[in-house]
Amino acid sequence: MFNTIMKSIFGSSNDRYVKSIGKIVNQINALEPQIQALSDEELRAQTDKFRQQLADGKTLDDILPEAFATVREASVRVLGMRHFDVQMIGGIVLHRGEIAEMRTGEGKTLVATLATYLNAIEGKGVHVVTVNDYLARRDAEWMGQLHNFLGLTVGVIVPNLDEFARRDAYGADITYATNNELGFDYLRDNMKHERGQMVQRPFNFAIVDEVDSILIDEARTPLIISGPTEDKSELYVAVDAIVKDIDPEWYEADEKTKNITWTEEGTDEIEKRLMEAGLLETDNLYDVENTQVVHHLDQALKANIMFKKDTDYIVKDDKVVIIDEFTGRMMDGRRWSNGLHQAVEAKEGVKIEPENQTLASITFQNYFRMYPKLSGMTGTAATEAAEFWDIYKMGVVEIPTNVPVQRVDEEDEFYKNTQDKFKAIAKAIKEKYDSGQPVLVGTVSIEKSELLSSFLDQEGVKHEILNARQHEREAHIVAQAGRIGAVTIATNMAGRGTDIQLGGNVEFRIEEELADLAEDDPKRQLEIDRIKAEVAAEKEKVLAAGGLFVLATERHESRRIDNQLRGRSGRQGDPGLSRFYLCLEDDLLRIFGPDTLFARMMNANLEDGEAIGSKWLSKAIETAQKKVEARNYEVRKQVVQYDDVMNDQRKVIYEQRSEIMDSEAVDDVVVDMRHDAINAMVGEHCPPGSYPEQWDIEGLKTKVDEVFDMRFPMEEWLEEDHIEPEIIEERIREEADRRMEEKIAKADPNMWRRIEKSLLLQELDHQWKEHLATLDALRQVVWLRSHAQKQPLNEYKQEAFGLFERMLDKLREDITAKLLRIELAEPAPLPRIDLPELPDFLTGHIDPLTGVDNSDDNDGSRGREALFGALAGSARAAAGPGGAADENPYAGMDISRNAPCPCGSGNKYKHCHGAIGAKA
Incomplete structure (x- = not known):
């Protein structure tokens, strides 16, 4: 009660925060006349001016007012759209690394241009993350006009791009991409063997569109790259x-x-x-x-x-x-x-x-937490504010609407069974259809969509069904869902990224109806004027009919998804209506809802076809939804807790790989590994503090022979006075070092450095792959230890740490063994050390609980990669048939090693004239 009174007097903390941002918006508005007076060339020159100011020591916050004013004016000139003051508030929230909750139709796509432009000025790259490829392409093309006008470059990442195009897109000032493509590119980059093959650059700033969908709904399913086992x-x-x-x-x-x-x-x-x-x-x-x-x-x-x-x-x-x-x-x-x-x-x-074996994986939580600054925007985030803060340390700021919401949200209607419910829904839709009021129907599955479709067919109601699988077609249909008498049935996925405008969407109608008319055709403008007039007239009729009616066939297990659907109506102050229809057979009520007393009361008090509506029942449903949301949060939290364990290890491995790729030579690493391997062997078989008669000399001899291919008279050593484990370790180390020095002396130094580097990366990847397979299996079974009164997560951490230590021990031994055993041909000029092309691998977005692949496009990112390179046989004395020519006429040219060879052979340059050993 006290909190309610205080809030009514002083406003909520969100209101006060938004009000404080208003001061910056006033500064932006004050600059508007000055910016409007600039010519196009002067407006474009603002970008260079801001870059110079940053170089002179100013911060992004210092230049924010003028930069935002510049973007607003550029948008007016290029897109014909002027940012509202509330959109300016949203842009500031995004720049500050927070989540802007903005109602549907408030222009989130345009809001993003403000923070995107400001942060892209630094030249470190900004990623704008979308939920599907269609939106990535659309936004890059649409908003790219604005950014290009201001002198910034824009790239877009979609499936099936080659690596050169990907690298160019990531090198742009602003890059639009889906969350899946970004994550898979990160994993693939950390499977490459040369820095030049990597496509991404260091993380800087990301804006996540539909942030609740990407960082909440999809966060339970890690991205996985796998290959056959x-x-x-x-x-x-x-x-x-x-x-x-x-x-x-x-x-x-x-x-x-x-x-x-x-x-x-x-x-x-x-x-x-x-x-x-x-x-x-x-x-x-x-x-x-x-x-x-x-x-x-x-x-x-x-x-x-x-x-x-x-x-x-x-x-x-x-x-x-x-x-x-x-x-x-x-x-x-x-x-x-x-x-x-x-x-x-x-x-x-x-x-x-x-079976496919995991080669690399990461959760969206751990991927996006690598960005130094992360922000997001959506229409529905407040119900998950606690999770956004716990996992990502992002606050949620509710941005006020530009015009007050006029939509009427009616109470839920309850029915005994699905049959009664769908009859009532079909009847309600028929009434609205006859009056000309457009209807958007939300279902939880396509099966339910098709069931409702059959009811509507019986009523003679024309309608569209969306299955959320063809995003581009979906966008066109949803855009016209506000026309007179339109009835659109969609799953909860449908319509994201596209507004439902009453009377229809002018741009989409022009695209569809005037596709055959050239841009310079005089008839085109006449037709555009006709379409605009028709849409305006139709909008008035729809407004008179009551605006868009949103009808939901049942409650989703998340309140946020219900709010997304409801928010489709009442855009920009338009009138609207929303109503939910429920029954006892709905999944939410059947599995998670109130107990059987509730069901008995409903069955005892309702006649067939009768409906009831009450705040008590709606409250009971909301309680059920909160239960499910809490359970789902625990599932996602558990996923990230387990992945955090792997993430610590992943960072170590990826950082090590990065250091190896950037190093000219890794001989010091190899020497350390050899000495550590010897130390571990001696320590295991001759424990410190034990007596010589307690040592496992036979086991040590076998191990040294197995790993180093060396034999020592250890029995004789035991007869010496004052023999210590340190002495044995020193003798083995000296002999191993001597043999390696002899081998290295016979080889070309450049060739040997490349052998060490290639072999080190190959073994590191192989051991990491095997380690991931073991962790996958361990995670599936470790929770059973709760029966022994043990905490599964703690058990997993302990076991995973031990397995990681074993993996490193095995890595040291295998590297040492292979380098000691490698035989070089005589004489040994530079061989061609290539990483082989391996079969296609699979990318997946896998639910760890059900094993279901939730990828929208499982094969979209499929491509050939040199996953785990091996030393190309024994070190070859020279390039074989089809290899490098003795003379390299292209040695002075700047040619990528992975580009086609200029000689026209069809081979990559590194496999032809660019092979190591080719003479300049």
């Missing part, structure tokens, strides 16, 4: 046979999360059966040595219990084909990850395709 068909079949013969009392299944947990009895029984089948390495199911088996066991259990044939998948042509849960359509080519698809194949007795 070895065939494990026999293991899948063996584990599946065991799972098929288990007692239902041995496990507990959770329909909400699709998780299955073993009971104590089940754990004991399954452990016995795995031991009998010879599948366990130790007699304890949850020892780290059994991580992979437990992972396959859990996937087999999930495949047999949670995934139903003809519901989640079908078997067609001896293959398991996933069925999309929303559309009911087959998804040929898509596969579940983490071995789940193979487990289902084993269950159905079809051919088991090799």
Whole structure:
């Protein structure tokens, strides 16, 4: 009560913050006459002027008022749009690294140009992140006109761009791209072996459009680059046979999360059966040595219990084909990850395709937290403000609308069942359709869209259905959803990035209807005037009919998605209406809603076809939504907590790779690795503080022979007085160093440096790949340790740290062993050390709980990469057939090593005249 009174007197903290920004807006407005007086050339010269001011010591905040005024005037001249004062407030919020919550139709795309321009002046690059490729292209082309006018360069990243085009786009002052493309490019860059092959530059500033969709909804599913691994068909079949013969009392299944947990009895029984089948390495199911088996066991259990044939998948042509849960359509080519698809194949007795192994992965949380400054904009963020602050340290600022909202939000209507609900919905739509009032219908799945479509067909109502898969067509249909009598059915995905304008959208009508008329055709302007007049007249009719009616067929599990749909109506002060229709069979009420007492009351008090509406029921639904939001937040938080563990290790590996690529020579690293490997071996077999008779000399001899291919008279050393582990270590180290020096002396110094560098990168990538596979499996099973009263996350951290240490030990040993064993041809001029082209790899946006790939375009980013380079056989004495010519006539030219060779051979320059060893 007290808070309400204080807020009414002083305003909320958000109101006070927005008011404080108003002072800066006043400064911008005061500069407007001065900026309007500039010619186009003088306005364009403002960019160079600002750059000079920054060079002279001014900050971005110092030049902000004049820069924003410049963008506003340029927008008027180029786009015919002038930024409102509230849009200026939004631009300042974005520049400060916060989230601007702005209602639909308030011009977020235009708002972004302010902060984008200001931060791009520094020349460090600004990324504008969109939810799909269509919006990235559209915004880059549309807003790019404004930025180009002011002298800035604009690039766009979309699937299937070659690496040269990507590098150019990232090198632009402003780059538009989707979140998936940015993340995958980051992962691919950290799989390259030369700095010149990388496409991204250091992170600076990013503005995320639809920030709630990208940083909240998609944040639970990490980006994963994967490649094929070895065939494990026999293991899948063996584990599946065991799972098929288990007692239902041995496990507990959770329909909400699709998780299955073993009971104590089940754990004991399954452990016995795995031991009998010879599948366990130790007699304890949850020892780290059994991580992979437990992972396959859990996937087999999930495949047999949670995934139903003809519901989640079908078997067609001896293959398991996933069925999309929303559309009911087959998804040929898509596969579940983490071995789940193979487990289902084993269950159905079809051919088991090799599993894909993770080669690199990152969550959106950890990717976007690498930007020194990050901001976002959306129509709905306030309900997730706590999560935005906890994860990204971004505050949410609600920006007032330019014109007060006139939309009327009616109470929800409740029905007993889906049939009654859809009859009522069809009747309501028919009434609005007959009156000419446009209707936008929001559904939670395409299956529900098609069901409603059949009801509307019976009523004789013409309508459009959007399936949110063709973004460009979707944008055109949504843009015209405000016309007289228009009825548009869309899933919750539909319409993002496109306003619904009452009477229709002039630009889209011109694009569609005048595509055949040339720009200079005199008829074109007449037709444009006709379209504008028709739209204006139609808008008046729609306004008289009550504006856009938004009708939702059920509540989404997130209030934010409901608000997104509702916000489609009431744009820029237009009148509007919204209403939600619910029933007891809705998923939200069935799984997460109030208890059975609620259902009994509804069934007892409602006649067939009857509806009720009450604040109490709406409150109950909101409570259910809050429960789901809290659970989903915990899921996302858990994802980032686990990825944080891997992220610390990822940073170490990627920083090490970067240092190696930038180094002319890595001999000091190689020497340190060799000495560390020797120290670890001696320490393991001759522990400090122990007596010589307690040492495992035989084990040490075997290990030294295995790794270094060297034999020592260690038994004789033991007979010496005062023998210490340090003395043994020193003797092994001296001999290893001597052998390496002999080998290096025979080789060309430049060639040997390249061998060391290539081999180091190759082994680092190989060990990291194997480590990721183990962590994937560990994460799937470690939560079962909660049965032993252990905290799974702490267990994961501890195990992951130990595994990382083991990986580094193995890396040191393998590097040392390969360099000591490498044989150089005689004589040894510079060989061509190339990284081989390997098969295509897959990019995926994988849900870690269900294994479902949520990528919009799983194959869009597919490309050839030298993932894990190997030394090209033994060091070759010279380039073979098709290799470098003895003379290189292009040596003085600035040619990229990956460009086609100028000689016309069709090979890359580095494989032809540019090969190492070619004479200048």
